[in-house]
Amino acid sequence: MFFDRCFLLVKFSTLDDSHGIFYADGNNDYVEYKKGKEKINDVDKLQLAAQAICLEKMYQIHIEESYLYYFSTNNRILVSLTD
Template sequence: MIDPIAISALQHWSYCPRQAALIHLDDVWSDNPFTMRGNILHERVDQPGSDLRGDIRVERALPLFSRRLNLSGRADAVEFHQDGRIVPVEYKSGRRKARAADDLQLCAQALCLEEMFGCSVPEGAIFHAPDRRRRPVVFTAALRATVGRTVADIAAMLASRTLPPPVYDARCKDCSLLHLCLPELPARPADLFTPAPEAACASF
């Protein structure tokens, strides 16, 4: 079995499979104004700890895992309500996007929480910093199924060590990896990762 898949990989894959592969297969990362804005926001919310808000206990930077899905990561915040409800909350520095990448990431967190605590987690929330408002997200059967398919796709990519071909479209201008991905160029043989033979390595 491959190492646990980072929950954040689902958000990256939903946005662009090639971006996800560059980050989680090739360990490539670069910041731009959008990612830096997100980093600043998460510096404030990613400090581990807990506090009480009335009768709600809030755990921050809570480690998450799912053996069934082979996922690991952490939640920005998880609310534990007195009536037994568990509500994951994800913080985003931007407004709601047309794609469901953020919802997919949050649903993966919910599936981890269900496995960890043995209870149902039917919905969560995303806090969009520009609007300073929480947006509820219901974890429908369709969204849960999409999480499963996405995890399977990522696992296949990691197992094959194959970098998906570039797709040059409107997403690229906002991607911090644009200058590393070079999507305007055709797919190259180097996109298929082939480790050096052991004999060749031993000769150095």
């Protein structure tokens, strides 16, 4: 997925649209699946934000929050994308 205004290229390993990524009311979110465990830094959250920017621009939607799911810990973390 490529957004040319920011020269941003992202690749989705899996895009989970079970929460309704194309809802017209703006209630859109998605899940980014990770094999490892949570990182101490914000690198996964930054990747999630970059993916959200591309999705918003390509599909003319708004994403306020998303999730990081870590398989090794079976933990799902809510990430706010409004700041």
